[in-house]
Amino acid sequence: MRFENKNDNFYTIDVKRFYIPVVFVATCPKCGEEVRRDLNDWYLSYPPVGKPFVLDLACGECSYEWGEEIRLLISLEICSKEEES
Ligand SMILES: [Zn+2]
Numbered sequence: 001m002r003f004e005n006k007n008d009n010f011y012t013i014d015v016k017r018f019y020i021p022v023v024f025v026a027t028c029p030k031c032g033e034e035v036r037r038d039l040n041d042w043y044l045s046y047p048p049v050g051k052p053f054v055l056d057l058a059c060g061e062c063s064y065e066w067g068e069e070i071r072l073l074i075s076l077e078i079c080s081k082e083e084e085s
Contacts, residue, residue, distance in 0.1 A: 001078050010051035013072075017043040026068060028059040035059050047072050 020039040028035050035057055047053065054067035 001080065001082065003076055003078075010048050012046050012048050014046065016045055018045065018047055019043045024055060024057075024068075024070070026057055028062065028064055029066060030064040031059060031062040033059055033061040044072070049074055 019041075020043075022039045024037040024039060026035050026037075027033070037055065037057055044055075049072050052069045052071045055070045056065070056067050058065045
């Protein structure tokens with residue numbers, strides 16, 4: 001059993017509201033406050049896979065806005081028992 005990759009380049013997930021149960025935690029470069037962006041609440045829209053893109057962030061303390069580059073990676077693994085050969 002195996003997976004075959006059909007695309008050598010990046011692709012885009014064709015989903016307007018792509019929720020991930022992950023919280024991005026950063027430090028505001030202006031005031032040093034901890035900034036959290038819950039990706040299960042503030043979804044990604046049509047995110048690219050395997051290619052860096054900018055995640056917009058805003059500080060709740062000083063209203064400073066900036067972006068951090070992130071990359072979405074998807075992995076698959078086979079969980080069925082491998083056939084004995
Ligand atoms: Zn700030």
